[in-house]
Amino acid sequence: MLQIMSAGDEEEDDDDESRMPLLVYVSREKRRASPHHFKAGALNALLRVSSLVSNAPFVLVLDCDMSCNSRASALEAMCFHLDRRGAPDNDLAFVQFPQMFHNLSRSDIYTNDLRYIFATRWFGLDGLRGPLLSGTGFYARRDALYGAPPPATQGGADLSSGELARSFGHSDQLLASVRSVLQSSTPPSSSSSSSAESPRLVPRDATLVASCAYEKGTGWGHQVGFMYQSVVEDYFTGYRRFFARGWTSAYCYPARPSFLGTMPTNLNDVLVQNKRWMSGMLAVVLSRHCPLACRDLLAVSVPQAMAVAYFGFLALSAFPVLCYATLPQLCFLRGVPLFPDARWSAAAFASSLLQHLVEVSVANRRLAVRAWWNEQRFWMLNAVTGQLFGCVSALQDLLGAAALDFDLTAKAGDGSLYHRGVFDFTGCSTLLLPATTLCVLNAAALVGGTWNMMTRGGGARSELLPQLFLLSYVAALSYPLLEGMFLRQDPARVPRRITALSVAFAAVLLALFG
Incomplete structure (x- = not known):
């Protein structure tokens, strides 16, 4: 089911801030005969529908338990995407924001603030061609999600009708919107579609591209869109769709949280969530898609391939x-003694604890003994x-x-x-x-x-x-x-x-x- 719930108030031209933006609701069907591919399948369905409704050049992805906390997030992301000084080759695929939660307690006994990721490691990766895709809270380029190479690389996407149909499916409206995005070598402006002339009407092919059967025989989930070969689509899509093709990313950590979510407050839910992350990433690095065996990624950056593999092997x-x-x-x-020299054993153990305490305190900008103990x-x-x-x-x-x-x-x-x-x-x-x-x-x-x-x-x-x-x-x-x-x-x-x-x-x- 697809419904345009609000097409904007065209009468209030004087005050743009009071106008309701275009709001479209999509309910994706699920059938036993057609795998729905979980979150990645839902994102690809939304990607296709949005290409017919607005065909916006940039896409914001949020989990269902997260909401926008600052309307300046789009402006902050565009400062990276549209800045020609920091990235003269215009190879920035997405801007990642940290995950923050409104129901985080002061003690944080489950360490759901994910300090070691968003307050430490993502800053380090920001100097190494950018952090990994985190699944939520990022602005991505539509053409990069479509599988296009960075503009600075030689060659481009094949725009022939037959090749586009094999990759994106048989929808004339969708192929027209894809072609308009891929023809531009710079971040494209919002392209017009059939819905632009009649914004209150659902595009003719919208329900077709959102259906389960549409992806059969196409490249969705493999050559284009979010990747399907892993339950952690963010990890796999980030390095296969973006980094291995030469794209980079940027990390934006504003003073005010741009997005706020709801974290699990039950230990079992926290452990189940961590189990899914660990199993999904480990399954990727143990398969033929291992970052250390990806020639394209190794050709771009060996240190980045090692950093991607580090998170995959973390479960071990x-x-x-x-x-x-x-x-x-x-x-x-x-x-039976295992550590015969007590002095060296104590020094090694104390140095490990001290290193972790310093790391946590630097991230919290104060002596954070409680956070260190909880971690x-x-x-x-x-x-x-x-x-x-x-x-x-x-x-x-x-x-x-x-x-x-x-x-x-x-x-x-x-x-x-x-x-x-x-x-x-x-x-x-x-x-x-x-x-x-x-x-x-x-x-x-x-x-x-x-x-x-x-x-x-x-x-x-x-x-x-x-x-x-x-x-x-x-x-x-x-x-x-x-x-x-x-x-x-x-x-x-x-x-x-x-x-x-x-x-x-x-x-x-x-x-x-x-």
Whole structure:
């Protein structure tokens, strides 16, 4: 269904700000015989419909849980897109804004502010041909989304009718709008379409290009538009559609948030969201589309290919964290020292914590001990839950055992516990089971190992001190899990089934290896 809900108030010519802009509602059909391709499919449908309604040269993409907080965002983005001084070759594909949330609490126990991305790494990537596409809050060029190369490169898009029809489908109105965009070597002005003459009427081919069956036999999702080969269409589209073709990006971080969204306030939803990100990116880098094997991207910039691959392989950090969550505990319980030199071990561990504290404090422009502690805690929790299950899902997809799914998360909760700084375990499933099991294992090893260490000689005590500190630190980080399993009695506690399974699995590990 497609409906023009407002075509503007043409009578109020004196006050432009009071006029309602063109507002078009699109409801995309979904049929079993035609894959809808989740968010990427919806974006491509909107891209086709908008080409018939306005054919605007730039496209703003926002998630359904985000809204515009500043009408100056378009002006700020155009300062990058239309500036000929900073980019003489006019190779800027999109301008990325940070994700910010209106329901973020002061404590932010789930680190949903995504500091390590939008306040640190995206600034670094801005000096390396631009940050990655973040899925929401960006202004992109329409011709770049259509697969056109940057104007500075040799050659251009094939504008023959047959080639355009094979890529964009058989709609005369759509092909005319595409041709008008691709014929320009500079950011195009808004091209006229059939709807420009009669703005209150739905274009003739609008419902056709929005239908599920329209994409069959075309290049949508492959040669043109947002890419379909991954559940994280932003990551894949960013480097395959833009960076590998020679386009660049820019990062705009205004003083006032341009866009505000709603973040999940339930731990299970946060972990499910991270699992989808990790599994989707890992599936890309483990496939034939790996950035380190992309010749076009390597020809443009080897450092940028390494930066893109870094985020794809990020999920694999679950395995070293898993080793640190099991081996020191079991060895400490048996009195086996893993770190013989206590001084060097303490110096290495302290330097790592100090580096992270400095990074967080610089991003927050103050000494942010609470933010540092929350990031340390959630980094450990997410590694053995979202990242670990993300690796499992990506491996299943690679082996053909199970396809990756676009896991949806609820963001409409009241968030009362979250704003009080209390973990909300409502709805937590087996996704939390590794973390709770390792939490119980660490606590049992800490108590049993300390008792054994106190009954040994002085030499053994000094050798086991680094492990004692590590287990104590992990126990402090995992206190919310222990509290949710054994101390809390409210409905948002860790489900009793998960608690029972965690104790049983930890007992098996202790019996086998302890």
